[in-house]
Amino acid sequence: FDLAIVGGGPAGSAAAWQAAQTGANVVVLDKADFPRDKPCGDGLTARAVSYLQKMGLAEEVGRFHRIRGISVYSPSRWELSFPKRPGMPDHGATVSRTELDMLLLKHAESAGAQIRQSAEVTAPELDNTGRVVGVILKSGEKVFADAVIAADGAYSPVKRALKLDSQYNGFSAIAIRAEMHANRPDSDRFEIYLKLLFQGDQLPGYGWIFPMGGGRFNIGLGYVNSYKNWQSINATHFFGDFLNSLPRDWELPSVEELKKNKTVRAWRLPMGFTAWPPWRPGVLFTGDSLGAGKPVSGAGISKALESGLAAGECAMAALENGGPDDFTNYQQRMEAAWGREYKRGRFFNKLAGYPKVAETGLKLLDNHTFRDFLLNSLYKKAQSPSHT
Numbered sequence: 001f002d003l004a005i006v007g008g009g010p011a012g013s014a015a016a017w018q019a020a021q022t023g024a025n026v027v028v029l030d031k032a033d034f035p036r037d038k039p040c041g042d043g044l045t046a047r048a049v050s051y052l053q054k055m056g057l058a059e060e061v062g063r064f065h066r067i068r069g070i071s072v073y074s075p076s077r078w079e080l081s082f083p084k085r086p087g088m089p090d091h092g093a094t095v096s097r098t099e100l101d102m103l104l105l106k107h108a109e110s111a112g113a114q115i116r117q118s119a120e121v122t123a124p125e126l127d128n129t130g131r132v133v134g135v136i137l138k139s140g141e142k143v144f145a146d147a148v149i150a151a152d153g154a155y156s157p158v159k160r161a162l163k164l165d166s167q168y169n170g171f172s173a174i175a176i177r178a179e180m181h182a183n184r185p186d187s188d189r190f191e192i193y194l195k196l197l198f199q200g201d202q203l204p205g206y207g208w209i210f211p212m213g214g215g216r217f218n219i220g221l222g223y224v225n226s227y228k229n230w231q232s233i234n235a236t237h238f239f240g241d242f243l244n245s246l247p248r249d250w251e252l253p254s255v256e257e258l259k260k261n262k263t264v265r266a267w268r269l270p271m272g273f274t275a276w277p278p279w280r281p282g283v284l285f286t287g288d289s290l291g292a293g294k295p296v297s298g299a300g301i302s303k304a305l306e307s308g309l310a311a312g313e314c315a316m317a318a319l320e321n322g323g324p325d326d327f328t329n330y331q332q333r334m335e336a337a338w339g340r341e342y343k344r345g346r347f348f349n350k351l352a353g354y355p356k357v358a359e360t361g362l363k364l365l366d367n368h369t370f371r372d373f374l375l376n377s378l379y380k381k382a383q384s385p386s387h388t
Contacts, residue, residue, distance in 0.1 A: 001027045003315055004135055004145035005113075006121045006158055008034065010301055011287025011308035012151030013104035017055060018312030020111040027143065028113055029135065031120035034105055038097035039265035040301070041177060042218045043067070043190060043210045046082040048302035049089050051309065060103055064093035065213035067190055074194040074365045080375070092190070094212050096179070100301075123161040124148060124283060131325065132162075132282030147315045147324045148283045151308060154268050156289035159275055168342075170274030170291045171349050173205070173298045176235045176266040177220025178258045179212065183251040187211040194362055196221060198238065202359040203227055204352035207242050219243065219252075222269070222298055226353025235266050271295045272346045278307075278334055279327035286311040290334075295345025307334065 003019050005012045008030035020026045044052075044064070052061045068091050070080040082090050109115045125134035125142050134144035135158070150158035154172070193207035205223030212218055221242050223230060240255030258264045274291025278284060286292065292303040314330035352358045365371055 001025050001145040003147050004143050005149045007151035008105045009101055010104055011304035013108045014305045014308030015149050015312035016108035016113040017111045018309045019316050020113040022316050024316055026113040028115050029119040029121050030117055033117050035098045035102040039267040040097045042094050042096055044093040045302050046089050046092050049093055051305040064095040067092035068188045070190045072192045076366050094210050122157055124158050146319050149311050150285045150289045151287045152289055154270050154288040159289050164275055166274050166276040168273050168276055171224055171271045173222045173224045173269040175222035176239045178263045179218050180253055181215050182217050198233055201355035204358050224349050226349045269293045269298050272342050277331045279330055281325045284311045284327050284330050295342055295349050
């Protein structure tokens with residue numbers, strides 16, 4: 001193959017769709033049988049919606065549950081709308097990963113990519129110089145390609161086999177969620193709860209309630225590992241406490257009921273470039289294997305789509321102009337898009353890991369004067385034509 005892509009999630013499918021459009025011979029390998037569930041908040045930002053639209057999926061996205069704004073509780077309530085930006089929709093959406101990932105995988109297939117399910121990749125195949133020349137499946141089969149894109153998640157077998165790390169101190173978040181019915185009206189707003197306490201400490205994280213339509217909601221919480229005692233947190237118990245803090249008349253199920261129904265799922269979200277540089281000879285890293293999650297919010301789907309599209313384009317450009325030994329073009333693309341933002345995000349995460357700092361920040365956000373100043377500054381920046 002010209003390109004072998006490990007992982008059929010948003011990053012892998014976006015990369016496959018992008019590369020297949022050039023006429024490249026592309027294969028996507030995934031250990032799962034689709035459709036399959038994936039733990040996620042199921043929220044699409046306006047930017048994520050814009051990437052799906054640009055991929056020719058506007059009609060399908062139009063059927064998702066539309067989100068027109070964000071309600072933030074800090075603990076006082078304040079409202080945000082998506083800023084108006086050139087070429088960007090003014091709304092987000094929610095959709096289950098079961099539906100979204102199946103849609104993207106079929107879209108890649110329709111562009112010409114070959115899809116192989118139940119094909120678990122365990123390691124890369126190397127030549128005698130150490131360059132990646134393909135992948136090895138659990139069955140023992142080898143799949144050879146001019147280039148490999150590792151879109152194989154937070155626990156990337158390709159990255160682990162190559163013993164790669166990042167020159168940056170990558171961060172990760174722990175998140176847990178469940179989808180459930182609630183006795184409350186449907187909504188068109190993301191709800192974010194910033195006051196997240198553990199043993200009296202304000203955590204660097206937040207809880208969320210994302211409406212899915214039809215009376216169903218994705219409810220969860222997440223926190224980053226810069227908090228020194230993060231390993232002592234029992235995520236399931238903590239999630240149960242968060243559910244108990246919500247209005248009783250919503251008639252939410254208990255965490256024990258959710259566990260019995262196997263609807264509670266926890267996961268790790270790498271953030272801030274946990275693989276850098278994002279390539280080695282013969283291979284590019286994208287999505288969670290790159291650590292593409294946004295360091296401040298943990299937003300992952302838009303970053304998976306953006307990095308996947310860039311990886312597919314840059315891989316084919318490099319193959320057409322010299323070969324698979326140098327994907328500096330991809331590194332430059334990611335650095336230009338996210339470098340400064342992620343540097344600030346890593347600094348912010350370190351700082352927010354101190355409970356006193358996080359508590360002070362929350363108090364500032366609850367101050368109307370400071371909050372209005374901050375939001376006005378952010379909206380002006382978001383509306384700037386140069387803002388990426």
